[in-house]
Amino acid sequence: MDEDEFDALYNASYRRLCAQLYAMIGDFDEASECVQEAFARAWAHRRKMSSVDYPEAWVRTTAYRLAVGRWRRKKYAGRAADRAVGARTEMPAIDESHVALVAALRQLPEAQRQAIVLHHIADLPVHQVAVEVGAPTGTVKARLARGRAALAELLAEDNPGAVWKEA
Amino acid sequence: MNDPISRLDQFRANTPGAPMKSAAEVRRRGDQIRRRQRTIVTAGAVALAAVVAGPIIFLSAGFGERATEPEPAPAPTPSQTPSTVAPSPSASTPVSDLTRANLPVEGDLVAEEPYPKWVQDQTYDGEGRSDYNECLATSLADAGALATFRRDFVPEAGKEYADSAGTLTAVAAEFASADEAEKVRAKLSEAASSCTPVDGSDVAGSLPVEGGVISHGDVNVVTYVPEDPSLNARREVATAVVTVEDRLLVITRRRGVQDYVSPTSVRDSALAAAYRLAGSTPPPTTASTSPPSSPPSSAPAPILSDADLVLAGSLPGLPLPGESSATWQQVATQPTPTLYCQGAWLSSLKAAESVSREFRLENPEEIGKVNVAVLEFATKAAADAAYEKVHGWLDTCPATMADAKLYTAGPIESVEIDSDPKVDRAAQTLAEYAADCGGEGCDSTWYDHQTVAQIGTRLVLVTHAEAGGPCPPTTACPPEQDADYAEWDKRVAQTVEATVDRAVRDLS
Numbered sequence: 001m002d003e004d005e006f007d008a009l010y011n012a013s014y015r016r017l018c019a020q021l022y023a024m025i026g027d028f029d030e031a032s033e034c035v036q037e038a039f040a041r042a043w044a045h046r047r048k049m050s051s052v053d054y055p056e057a058w059v060r061t062t063a064y065r066l067a068v069g070r071w072r073r074k075k076y077a078g079r080a081a082d083r084a085v086g087a088r089t090e091m092p093a094i095d096e097s098h099v100a101l102v103a104a105l106r107q108l109p110e111a112q113r114q115a116i117v118l119h120h121i122a123d124l125p126v127h128q129v130a131v132e133v134g135a136p137t138g139t140v141k142a143r144l145a146r147g148r149a150a151l152a153e154l155l156a157e158d159n160p161g162a163v164w165k166e167a
Numbered sequence: 168m169n170d171p172i173s174r175l176d177q178f179r180a181n182t183p184g185a186p187m188k189s190a191a192e193v194r195r196r197g198d199q200i201r202r203r204q205r206t207i208v209t210a211g212a213v214a215l216a217a218v219v220a221g222p223i224i225f226l227s228a229g230f231g232e233r234a235t236e237p238e239p240a241p242a243p244t245p246s247q248t249p250s251t252v253a254p255s256p257s258a259s260t261p262v263s264d265l266t267r268a269n270l271p272v273e274g275d276l277v278a279e280e281p282y283p284k285w286v287q288d289q290t291y292d293g294e295g296r297s298d299y300n301e302c303l304a305t306s307l308a309d310a311g312a313l314a315t316f317r318r319d320f321v322p323e324a325g326k327e328y329a330d331s332a333g334t335l336t337a338v339a340a341e342f343a344s345a346d347e348a349e350k351v352r353a354k355l356s357e358a359a360s361s362c363t364p365v366d367g368s369d370v371a372g373s374l375p376v377e378g379g380v381i382s383h384g385d386v387n388v389v390t391y392v393p394e395d396p397s398l399n400a401r402r403e404v405a406t407a408v409v410t411v412e413d414r415l416l417v418i419t420r421r422r423g424v425q426d427y428v429s430p431t432s433v434r435d436s437a438l439a440a441a442y443r444l445a446g447s448t449p450p451p452t453t454a455s456t457s458p459p460s461s462p463p464s465s466a467p468a469p470i471l472s473d474a475d476l477v478l479a480g481s482l483p484g485l486p487l488p489g490e491s492s493a494t495w496q497q498v499a500t501q502p503t504p505t506l507y508c509q510g511a512w513l514s515s516l517k518a519a520e521s522v523s524r525e526f527r528l529e530n531p532e533e534i535g536k537v538n539v540a541v542l543e544f545a546t547k548a549a550a551d552a553a554y555e556k557v558h559g560w561l562d563t564c565p566a567t568m569a570d571a572k573l574y575t576a577g578p579i580e581s582v583e584i585d586s587d588p589k590v591d592r593a594a595q596t597l598a599e600y601a602a603d604c605g606g607e608g609c610d611s612t613w614y615d616h617q618t619v620a621q622i623g624t625r626l627v628l629v630t631h632a633e634a635g636g637p638c639p640p641t642t643a644c645p646p647e648q649d650a651d652y653a654e655w656d657k658r659v660a661q662t663v664e665a666t667v668d669r670a671v672r673d674l675s
Contacts, residue, residue: 007190014187016179023178032186036193043197068638068645098181101174110647120175151171 001046001055010039013056016122020060023117025067026106038063057132060122064114104154112147115140263314265341265414267292268556270318271440274548275449276335279432283326285335288319295319299336300419302362302389302404303355307415310351312340333403333422335436339444345382345412352383352410355417359387359406367391374430376409376437380445384409384437386430405430407437411445439548448517448549475541475673476524481665483658485528485535485633485640495526495537505538505628506557506617507598508564508576513628516553518542536613536632537662541670543625550624554592557619557628561596572601574612584620586667587675593620595663602634611636616659620667627670631662 001009014035021031038059042049052058105113111133118129119140126144130137267290276285289295294306295317307315316339322332342348362368368391376384386407393402400423407418407430418437420430442449479495500523505513513521520543528535544550564576577597584590595618602611615632633655638644643651 003194006194010190010193019178036188037196039193040196040199043194046197065638065644098178101178116171116175120172121179123179148171151174155171155174 001042001049006039006043006046009042009055009059013059014039017056017060017063020117020122021063021067023102023105023121024064024113026102027067030067031063034063034066035059037066054128057124057128061132100155104151107154108147108150111135112143112150115143116147116151119144263341265314265316265339266556267316267318267559267562268552269339269414269444269446270316270555271337271416271418271436271443272548272551272555273320274546274551275436275439275443276320277432277435277439278322278332279428282328282332283323285320286323288321290319291317293317294338299338300359300404300406300417300421301365302359302368302406303417304358304364305354307338307340307351307417310340310354311347312342312351312415315340331423333420335418335420337440338417338419340415340417342413342415345410348410348413348415349383352408352415355406355408355415356385356387359404359408360389362389362391362404365389365391371403372429374434376407376434376441379438379441379449380411380447381438381441382410382412384441386433386437388430390424400424405433407433409437409441409444411441414444416440416444443552448546448552471520471522471541471543473522473524475670476522477537477539477662477666477669479526481669482526482537483661483665485658486654495528495535498525498527501525503538504568505540506560506619506630507569507571507573507600507613507615507632508560508566508596508617509568510556510560510563510565512568513540513542516542516556516626517544517549518553518626519545532634534634536615536630537666538628538630538632539666539670540628541625542628545624547624550621550626553626554619554621557626558594561594561617561619564596564598566598566600569600571603571613574599574601582618582663584664584667586622586664586671588622588671590667590671591621591623593618593667595619599639602636612639614639616663618663620663622667622671622674625670625674627667629663629666631659633658 017035017038018028018032021035022028025031025034041062042055042059049055049058105116108116114133115129118124118132119126124132126140127137130140133140135143270290273285273287278284294308294315299317299319318337320335320337322329340348340351342351360370360373362370368389371388371390373388374386376386384407386405388403388405390401390403403420403422403424405420407416409416416437418433418440420433439449479497482495484494505523513523521540523538523540525539526535526537527533542550542553544553558579562579564573566573566576575598579594579596582593582595584593595616598613598615598617600613600615602613612635613632614635615630618627618629618631620627620629633640639646640655641651642654646652
């Protein structure tokens, strides 16, 4: 991967990867930092990246692992997350409906949340989601079905009265 | 609109904008990471190349010595007191380096015939919640101690006369100066003798505690009739108070008695414990009924050799799906501590013999480390003290020998290790600390399982370290259930067992 290829990948996919990671972890500025760091690692491994079929998927997975690592450290060590790429930048205000959706997503089990985000937000076909999460296609389908059902309930709770429920 | 698919579609279409750094900035960061990785790989190659030179370095350093450790401080001259070994805090900023390791251990204590030997019960940082001596109204902390530690002993359970042997408590303290310690000692001795808080107490006798490393000391014994009418014996309180320079030790034995017996066993216990208070180990003959002036005997120590050290082939492999398999390589001793949580070089434990070996797992970066050391001590008491010292390191993880940032140190726990002969005791803790990222922030983390095991006069120290980040080396990332840790735990256990098995072969 040369500079032009990297720059093209970065400019084309950075924002959507940030949104996807935000949907997965629920923290927008943490998501953007992890995505930037994942791109930096992609450049550091540019020779390896040339043989990767889906560089964007590689960056997404790396960013997600970075985010999980930061979560783990914050949970177990009680320290602030590393700011690997630089100083915190001012983040734009996020649409309220997005906040509610992300809040609902965070209440899903991790596997369901990951499947939902990859399929519905990253727009990956089911078989590609299966490859990315390392699970059989049938399992991914089941996670999607259960995740959507749970998400519908959670969104209804967020807006009571919007969905009629039997007594 | 609560249809989740519509909401998700809307989210995707109306992606929140995140501020971007330029691609060039991100590439520069990537170049930094790349440079750092090259440094690590180069260092690993140097370490592997050093395997060939390792034996030469090992032999030139002398058998059982760690070649790359700094030279120990010069031995104290005969005129220097043992406190030279454990430096006194400076007068301007009094800081205590007293630790639990300065408390007496079972081997230091002399049990009076026909009572059973004393065994360790509880150890506290501080003076403990319960009173340990009814004659002493003032705590050592209130008297100005910089640090205090307490250890309670009880008679060995199930033995004859265990019920009537009473209890024994040792409290160690450090003061800002030797003068201050001596002033407190004089007051405590007076209080132990008069025992004013107890109505009707009688002085039964006293005995000086002299010799060895002791600066000043005595034992005072009082008896009194307890208020509880069901107790038909008098209560006896024997209090030994001794100082060694700026450190002070109070040993209290409490029991029911019919007649006064001179407290020679308490005196001898205090005499032996004073060595440990000073940071050294008692001579073998001190913790006995022989006179304190007896010259220490030197028991011949078993000779350790590299036959006591585990081999690379005995260490468990690390599964690396999709990668070529990495194998453990023995490397030359590194200028790093055997245990990340070490508070001082192992030479400070003053083992009679020691051997060590290190292994690395690279793929191609360093992803695993195993450090082992086997220490042989001249006496059981010395081994006990060293175990306590290492246990203290693992408990508090001072990590003063390490330069990597500690994220978290888990609680120290007793562990079972299958070996023949059997391990007396063993403990393990997990430390997580930053991996070397060339001074840059990164998520690489070392997960070090550090183990200390004691078999008689021998200690075995093992570190099984695996690199991780962002997740620990579990089968799931992040680990969610116990099963995710099973393989990692198994690898650690295999490393520890293989190391201990090798270290005790010549003892069976």
